[in-house]
Each structure stands twice: as C-alpha cells, then as structure tokens.
Amino acid sequence: MAIRPIIVIAGVGNGSGTGGATARVFSKAGYRVALIARGADKLKKTAEEINQAGGEAAAFPIESYSYKALRDVFGTIKAHKWSAGETPEIRAALWNTGAGVRKGFLDVTEEDLQVVLDANVNGAFAFAHEVIQAFKRNQIDDLGKRGTLIFTGATASLRGNVTTSAFAAGKFALRALSQSLNKEFGKENIHVAHAIIDGGILTDLSLSRRSDEEAAKAWKENADIRLDPESIAKSYLYLANQDRSAWTWELDLRPAHEKW
Numbered sequence: 097m098a099i100r101p102i103i104v105i106a107g108v109g110n111g112s113g114t115g116g117a118t119a120r121v122f123s124k125a126g127y128r129v130a131l132i133a134r135g136a137d138k139l140k141k142t143a144e145e146i147n148q149a150g151g152e153a154a155a156f157p158i159e160s161y162s163y164k165a166l167r168d169v170f171g172t173i174k175a176h177k178w179s180a181g182e183t184p185e186i187r188a189a190l191w192n193t194g195a196g197v198r199k200g201f202l203d204v205t206e207e208d209l210q211v212v213l214d215a216n217v218n219g220a221f222a223f224a225h226e227v228i229q230a231f232k233r234n235q236i237d238d239l240g241k242r243g244t245l246i247f248t249g250a251t252a253s254l255r256g257n258v259t260t261s262a263f264a265a266g267k268f269a270l271r272a273l274s275q276s277l278n279k280e281f282g283k284e285n286i287h288v289a290h291a292i293i294d295g296g297i298l299t300d301l302s303l304s305r306r307s308d309e310e311a312a313k314a315w316k317e318n319a320d321i322r323l324d325p326e327s328i329a330k331s332y333l334y335l336a337n338q339d340r341s342a343w344t345w346e347l348d349l350r351p352a353h354e355k356w
C-alpha cells in the first residue's frame with residue numbers, strides 16, 4: 097500500500113507566518129497537513145484555504161501548549177479519518193510556537209513564565225514525544241530516514257537581551273531539546289533539526305507592530321531586511337528532503353542585509 101506523508105505543525109497563528117507557510121509548502125509537496133494551534137476559527141480558516149487549493153489539511157485546536165493538551169491532541173490526530181487511498185503516516189513535524197513575552201526582567205510574572213514554559217518546554221516535550229513514537233513505527237524511506245522533526249528558533253536561541261529574559265530562556269531550552277534529540281535519535285534514522293530565524297519575519301502581527309503605515313509598507317516591500325515565511329518554509333522542506341548521509345542539525349536563516 098502506498099504511503100502518503102503527514103506533516104504535523106504546532107503554532108499556526110492566523111496563517112500568515114511560518115506555521116501557515118510551512119503548511120502550504122508541504123501541502124504542495126504532497127503532504128497531508130495536521131494543524132495544531134490555539135484559536136479554533138483561525139486554524140479552521142487556514143485548513144480550509146489549503147483544502148480549497150487542492151491539498152488535504154485538518155485543524156486540531158487546543159486550549160494551551162500544556163503537556164497534557166499536546167498529548168491529548170495526538171489522540172485526536174491518530175483517530176482522524178484522512179481521505180481514502182494511500183496510508184497516512186506522520187513523516188514530518190514542526191514545533192513552531194513562540195511565546196511573545198518581551199518585557200524587563202522585573203516585570204516578568206509567574207503567568208508569563210508558564211506561557212514560556214508551555215511553548216518551549218512542556219508542550220515541546222510532549223509534541224516531540226508523540227512525534228518520535230510515531231516516527232519509530234515508520235519504515236526507513238528512500239532518503240534513509242523515518243521522519244524529520246524541526247523546531248523554530250530565533251536570534252534569542254543564542255543571545256539574551258534587555259527584554260528577552262523569559263523569551264530567550266525558552267528559546268535556549270528549545271534549542272537544547274532539539275540538539276539532545278538529534279543526538280539520541282539520529283542512530284534510529286530520525287532527523288531532528290533546529291532553525292535559528294535571525295531577523296524579523298513578515299507576518300500580519302509583525303507588520304502591525306511597525307511605527308506607522310509607511311514604515312510597514314517599506315518593510316514589507318524590502319526583501320533585503322525581513323524574512324518571507326514562504327522562504328523559511330522552503331528551507332524546512334529542504335531539511336525534510338535531506339538524506340541521512342548529510343543532514344543538518346542547525347540551520348540559521350537571515351535576510352541578505354541583516355546587520356550582524
């Protein structure tokens with residue numbers, strides 16, 4: 097029986113960022129798409145757009161990125177009836193959540209910390225646990241692997257700064273998780289990768305944060321100074337297509353004119 101791969105993506109926002117773009121790029125490459133995020137309506141809309149474009153996507157909303165919520169949602173994903181035909185198999189996964197806590201250290205609350213811990217540790221551990229269990233059941237494919245698990249990082253995965261004590265602590269933890277999983281499961285032909293996104297990503301939210309309409313327009317139109325989510329997604333597809341003789345643990349992506 098032919099296999100049809102599934103990608104599971106956690107963290108999709110309103111579909112305009114990296115999570116949504118990854119869903120569309122993998123869908124065009126033949127993957128079925130399982131979307132996990134908070135906010136059922138936004139998620140349903142992203143899934144519907146993919147289905148209308150000829151792909152196959154399903155929405156799996158959750159209340160939070162807690163350990164339990166992630167473990168439970170995989171039960172729903174496993175029970176989901178995909179269209180008849182090829183056998184569905186989870187072959188790729190993306191942990192893309194980003195807890196946007198940016199404030200001075202003395203203002204960080206216990207609630208902020210819980211959000212950061214869920215988005216980068218608790219939920220990420222549960223997600224990785226479920227994905228790796230699923231990969232372990234897969235046969236080795238033509239690329240010599242059982243599956244690819246990707247984590248989205250940020251500049252803050254490597255560098256703390258004045259308002260990022262919580263955000264960077266979370267992203268550092270996520271990077272450490274991805275590196276440990278890469279070492280532990282590489283020998284089982286499971287590919288774990290981490291992407292440092294070292295620059296601003298063009299999304300509806302990041303556009304809304306520009307100082308005024310003119311600044312937003314200039315930033316949107318200049319591909320030298322911000323990352324396009326679709327370009328990031330194409331790099332994720334490249335990671336999933338790498339064979340086991342030369343695969344990447346860490347990729348860093350930045351726009352051409354990023355000052356570093």
Ligand SMILES: NC(=O)c1ccc[n+]([C@@H]2O[C@H](COP(=O)([O-])OP(=O)(O)OC[C@H]3O[C@@H](n4cnc5c(N)ncnc54)[C@H](OP(=O)(O)O)[C@@H]3O)[C@@H](O)[C@H]2O)c1
Binds near residue numbers: 249297302
């Ligand atoms: N935007 C940037 O400039 C930028 C730069 C470097 C790195 N990154 C990283 O890139 C990834 C993708 O971001 P994106 O900007 O392209 O948007 P995106 O793909 O739409 O995804 C961002 C996701 O993070 C989740 N999220 C946001 N705030 C959260 C919070 N307070 N608690 C828990 N989860 C939260 C959202 O979850 P729901 O889907 O549940 O709403 C959203 O899906 C994130 O990991 C982000 O940290 C972003």
